[in-house]
Amino acid sequence: MSVHSILDVAIKVLLADPSASLGDVAKAAGVSRTTLHKRYATRHDLLVALAHDAYDRVDKAMTDAQLDVPGEDVVAGLERAITALIPLGPRIEFMYRQIGLDDVPDLVTRYEQSGEHLLRLIQRGQEAGKLRADLPDWWILATLEGSFYTAWEAISFGRLAPLDAPKLVMTTVMRGIGT
Amino acid sequence: MSVHSILDVAIKVLLADPSASLGDVAKAAGVSRTTLHKRYATRHDLLVALAHDAYDRVDKAMTDAQLDVPGEDVVAGLERAITALIPLGPRIEFMYRQIGLDDVPDLVTRYEQSGEHLLRLIQRGQEAGKLRADLPDWWILATLEGSFYTAWEAISFGRLAPLDAPKLVMTTVMRGIGT
DNA sequence: GATCGAGTGAACACTCATGTTCAGAAGTGT
């Protein structure tokens, strides 16, 4: 069982039950508790590792989405970002729900940085007249993240097909629900 | 210390730290742990009581918002609903984050019912041509709830003034972020 | 085949929240 597999399983288990014991995690990962303790000395260490792994993937997704290409269409960039974020749903949900990681300076820093790519894209969109300039940029970012999260929830409930999500999010966020 | 005050304090404490002990809750409420145990025999009982209290308030807010008046403007109804929900932010956030209450049939039922008022309003809005009919009603509902939640978060971070929230949510949700 | 590293299961001490009990204090009503 590789490190990544363990983290994958740990995310799932801890998401289903945040109070799951390390024994539960180890069992689900097909690994002895001793081995788990060898990799992550304490529960806190495991949580931090999970958070870092999640941020790694978000960062990679944002980089891959090529949001910083100046000439390109902002809306297309947004759609690529959303599409890339959808598969990361479980990990982001985990980050979102886990409390007690606020006191880890590294993670706070990463959290603040994680939205930077999108925020710059949004600012460019506003300057280019593609996005409403009467709304604060941070609010637009929060709205985007919220809509993505709503989509992820709908997917996890089985109500929304993953492949339908990006377009649905984009049309909703861009045009709104009004006629 | 009245029952409602205890629940108020309990919400705050458990929201700040979901793993807070009953001793912490009791101390914060200015009540002995023994007394707390007398009112709520187990931790689970307390959580269920908190959930019911939250649903009570949501139900009351939705009823007070008069969403079922047939003739009235749907958009105005939505804004009243959002306005009424904002103050319930902490409680709804609590409901949202607490896991382990899924196995309480009463709460599952109440959860399903809690969105009914808004859903009917949305359906009326779609029929009246005020809301996009090309989007599923449940998705519009989820979008509304998500945007409300985004606003609540911004408020709790101190970035958004509570009185500004309803209008901001409405314009964002109705018109979207695009130009 | 011997050696090394990684993993395993079992046992252990430790901490902490929980739930319970009880005798006494504080307050309320008659």
Add this chain to the structure above:
DNA sequence: ACACTTCTGAACATGAGTGTTCACTCGATC
């Protein structure tokens, strides 16, 4: 003043998760 209720602080047993150690097994490597 008295009876009654509620709240309190303290103590207790219990259970569960945690972190640690250790002897053992297994597989790969030399």
